[in-house]
Amino acid sequence: MEYADIAERVGEARAAGAPLSIRGGGSKEFIGRTPQGEAFDVSSCRGIVDYDPSELVISARCGTPLTELEALLAEHGQMLPFEAPVYAPDATIGGAVAAGLSGPRRPWTGSLRDFVLGAVCVDGRGELLRFGGRVMKNVAGYDLSRVMVGALGTLGVITEVSFKVLPAPRVERTRVFEFDEARAIEFLASAGVTPVPLSASCHLDGELYVRLSGSESGVRAGEEVLGGERVEQDDDLWRSLRNQTHPFFAGKLPTWRLSVPPAAPPLGLSGACLTEWGGALRWIRGDHDWEALQATLSTVGGTSTLFRNGDRGGEVFPAPDAVTRRLYTRLKESFDPDRILNPGRLYGDL
Amino acid sequence: MATFAPDTRIRSALAPGAIVDRLIPVVGEDHVLHRPEQLAPYECDGLSAYRSVPLAVVLPGSVEEVCEVMRVCSENGVPVVARGAGTGLSGGALPYEHGILLVLSRFNRILSIDPDNRLAVVQPGVRNLAISEAVSNLGLYYAPDPSSQIACSIGGNVAENAGGVHCLKYGLTVHNILALKVVTVDGELIEVGGPRLDSPGYDLLALMTGSEGLLGVVVEVTVRLLPKPASARALLASFDDVESAGRAVADIISAGVLPAGLEMMDNPSIRATEDFVHAGYPVDAAAILICELDGTAEEVDDQIVQVRDVLAKAGAAQVRLSNDEAERIRFWSGRKNAFPAVGRISPDYYCIDGTIPRRALGSILSEISRLSEEYGLAVANVFHAGDGNLHPLILYDANKPGEFERTETLGGRILEACVAAGGTITGEHGVGVEKINQMCVLFGDAELEQFHRVKAAFDPEGLLNPGKAVPTLARCAEFNAMHVHGGQVPFPDIERF
Numbered sequence A: 001m002e003y004a005d006i007a008e009r010v011g012e013a014r015a016a017g018a019p020l021s022i023r024g025g026g027s028k029e030f031i032g033r034t035p036q037g038e039a040f041d042v043s044s045c046r047g048i049v050d051y052d053p054s055e056l057v058i059s060a061r062c063g064t065p066l067t068e069l070e071a072l073l074a075e076h077g078q079m080l081p082f083e084a085p086v087y088a089p090d091a092t093i094g095g096a097v098a099a100g101l102s103g104p105r106r107p108w109t110g111s112l113r114d115f116v117l118g119a120v121c122v123d124g125r126g127e128l129l130r131f132g133g134r135v136m137k138n139v140a141g142y143d144l145s146r147v148m149v150g151a152l153g154t155l156g157v158i159t160e161v162s163f164k165v166l167p168a169p170r171v172e173r174t175r176v177f178e179f180d181e182a183r184a185i186e187f188l189a190s191a192g193v194t195p196v197p198l199s200a201s202c203h204l205d206g207e208l209y210v211r212l213s214g215s216e217s218g219v220r221a222g223e224e225v226l227g228g229e230r231v232e233q234d235d236d237l238w239r240s241l242r243n244q245t246h247p248f249f250a251g252k253l254p255t256w257r258l259s260v261p262p263a264a265p266p267l268g269l270s271g272a273c274l275t276e277w278g279g280a281l282r283w284i285r286g287d288h289d290w291e292a293l294q295a296t297l298s299t300v301g302g303t304s305t306l307f308r309n310g311d312r313g314g315e316v317f318p319a320p321d322a323v324t325r326r327l328y329t330r331l332k333e334s335f336d337p338d339r340i341l342n343p344g345r346l347y348g349d350l
Numbered sequence B: 001m002a003t004f005a006p007d008t009r010i011r012s013a014l015a016p017g018a019i020v021d022r023l024i025p026v027v028g029e030d031h032v033l034h035r036p037e038q039l040a041p042y043e044c045d046g047l048s049a050y051r052s053v054p055l056a057v058v059l060p061g062s063v064e065e066v067c068e069v070m071r072v073c074s075e076n077g078v079p080v081v082a083r084g085a086g087t088g089l090s091g092g093a094l095p096y097e098h099g100i101l102l103v104l105s106r107f108n109r110i111l112s113i114d115p116d117n118r119l120a121v122v123q124p125g126v127r128n129l130a131i132s133e134a135v136s137n138l139g140l141y142y143a144p145d146p147s148s149q150i151a152c153s154i155g156g157n158v159a160e161n162a163g164g165v166h167c168l169k170y171g172l173t174v175h176n177i178l179a180l181k182v183v184t185v186d187g188e189l190i191e192v193g194g195p196r197l198d199s200p201g202y203d204l205l206a207l208m209t210g211s212e213g214l215l216g217v218v219v220e221v222t223v224r225l226l227p228k229p230a231s232a233r234a235l236l237a238s239f240d241d242v243e244s245a246g247r248a249v250a251d252i253i254s255a256g257v258l259p260a261g262l263e264m265m266d267n268p269s270i271r272a273t274e275d276f277v278h279a280g281y282p283v284d285a286a287a288i289l290i291c292e293l294d295g296t297a298e299e300v301d302d303q304i305v306q307v308r309d310v311l312a313k314a315g316a317a318q319v320r321l322s323n324d325e326a327e328r329i330r331f332w333s334g335r336k337n338a339f340p341a342v343g344r345i346s347p348d349y350y351c352i353d354g355t356i357p358r359r360a361l362g363s364i365l366s367e368i369s370r371l372s373e374e375y376g377l378a379v380a381n382v383f384h385a386g387d388g389n390l391h392p393l394i395l396y397d398a399n400k401p402g403e404f405e406r407t408e409t410l411g412g413r414i415l416e417a418c419v420a421a422g423g424t425i426t427g428e429h430g431v432g433v434e435k436i437n438q439m440c441v442l443f444g445d446a447e448l449e450q451f452h453r454v455k456a457a458f459d460p461e462g463l464l465n466p467g468k469a470v471p472t473l474a475r476c477a478e479f480n481a482m483h484v485h486g487g488q489v490p491f492p493d494i495e496r497f
């Protein structure tokens, strides 16, 4: 599938007034609100477009599986630092960008959005647009490629993305501590103001796991500063958090994703809380009352998303204030005046 | 001196005096400047070749006042140009003659510092360096460090998505801010992002960053703070030819090292800065590289060994390692003072800001020296080599008739060569008025139209910073027609982005 084919299909859909539900690998069908519209599979638009390790940039088409891209980078000792979830082997980079999710390393090296350098996309008029580029620094024009990140395909069909990549750390090791939640949060806050090479954290049921990444000497120095016990076979743990295959995430109960300032104290919500990102990302399960949850979170400067399960016909992201909502609506209309692209996936009225 | 003819003639139906009369009750008489001698200091920013006098300069002192000023202006169709410290190099804060200049210099307070969450909430007029200074005792700092950091404001940094010598490793402004408070053109206050790592909804934080004051007025910024590295040391390598220095840059990256800073200067820049700050640079070298490594002391030691090895293999004539903090700072002092140093050897200089893929470093340098001869104007080069961001400084004399015009044309040609090499027309200084024509080379009509639609979503009447950053299609049609060589647009075979 070529970019022109995608543009043509969007143009047809617009002419017919028949909305599209854009689909890559289909592994993130559960993200956002229930998809509406005719399924439009773009996974066959795939392949690496450009990669030169000494540039620290890789460009690929939207249907390229994340695993393929990561395997190629690994051959050259490089990585996509944001550890986007791979819910299924065929998860594509287009889907990863649209969902905008990042994994365990995010607080220390940056989010998926931070590593996007440019994007090619098809807007709701069927027009092919290129924003950003394949260079590290570029401030020409509005940063519309980053605006595609996390927009869940409501602003454009992403056909190609260029990412900044980084050298992969030579060594990664994990330490475990027996801390309750409050102690873990304090510990991470104080570790956060020291130059220890942290690269992941997870607290659950009285145990805090912390990953260190870097050179052998740097990791060893970090281990000495932090203390704790060494954990063997730690890759499985971090992979299970990245992809939410950890037993905490099992079952059909609603999963809530809470984004908070990292040092926010334990929230005292019912049920277990799994804490990642040095305290900045907290997961809870169960039937929570949305308004009560949002009220608790707003006292600490946090926000909540109904991440998985639960009522996906209703809103899953908190409502923006009236002025922001108006800006969202106008931004959506600027890209997709007839609401052809993933209508209702992000918010019911977009 | 040059004047900029914006693509718009928008102006209020009210007379200038009536506009002033409506603004005085909002901010007080002392904070509305409208007499010619009061306006003169504001007629240009760091791109001083362009000047224009606004109908008034307004200095609000609170967010409420900014909201009210914007309400008065939008109700009466008065254009508004925001200004921080006025150090911008692309004319972004150049006043619009039929509008007001909204100066944020009174917003100069750090509102809160939260070491546990590693963030600070600051007003937009706070100077970049003041943030790092204020949190230094906590072992923290704000990473983006433009060379203008003693003067430029954080609000201006947000509006330009400013970078610095450490952005290869630590990112640009967009990577180091968490939240903004923005006043819209109609005087409404919105919060974008929050004191956390992500927020649901469209990423207006990314959209606002680098939007050059065209989408709203930033009235508060929440910045992310980082722990100061345990150790930082710099290597200073000299080369007998520029191409080898360029290759060394790629080799360092290929070796899997991510330096905190990786900067390059060519011989004319080396000589100028050495005369000025005596940084100890080898004045006979064709080029020098400054490579800073940071992390734990152990990591830095490992990396020094690795980088020394790469530099030797790449043909470095000499490599020096900073022995202490004073020496590290001395290595940087030359680089950070390169612009003023060049300013001393030439009556005027003009700073260009293109970006290229690193592999094109050698070829772009040859092209720049060829163009320099063609136009008969000397060029000194300083680069953020690690990011492929070039700052050729064109030396000229504004008092010689025609020389500024020739300088501008040469600058334009250099940027077009960057685009041809797969790069872009601005890495960090913004488009402003300066590169408005080169936007026509970089983008096609479809993208430009989308930019205008985004602008209209935020500012339907086009009152904020009119005529800047995004050219009209009519301007591009005219510019491209003038640039048609032998029936072809420039670089017909490259993709337009």
Ligand SMILES: Cc1cc2nc3c(=O)[nH]c(=O)nc-3n(C[C@H](O)[C@H](O)[C@H](O)COP(=O)(O)OP(=O)(O)OC[C@H]3O[C@@H](n4cnc5c(N)ncnc54)[C@H](O)[C@@H]3O)c2cc1C
Pocket (backbone or CB within 6 Å): B045, B046, B081, B082, B083, B084, B085, B086, B087, B088, B089, B091, B092, B093, B104, B124, B145, B146, B147, B148, B151, B152, B153, B154, B155, B156, B157, B158, B159, B160, B161, B162, B163, B164, B165, B212, B213, B214, B216, B217, B218, B219, B339, B340, B428, B429, B465
């Ligand atoms: C010697 C020298 C060295 C420099 N080195 C660097 C460098 O290394 N890296 C780099 O990136 N830049 C550099 N610059 C350029 C300049 O300092 C930056 O662009 C800086 O971010 C501008 O900040 P300012 O406060 O001076 O903004 P101004 O010049 O006042 O304004 C710049 C733009 O921002 C808008 N603006 C300002 N404040 C606001 C606000 N609160 N809300 C909305 N819009 C606003 C203005 O309308 C204008 O479009 C350098 C400049 C000089 C003179």
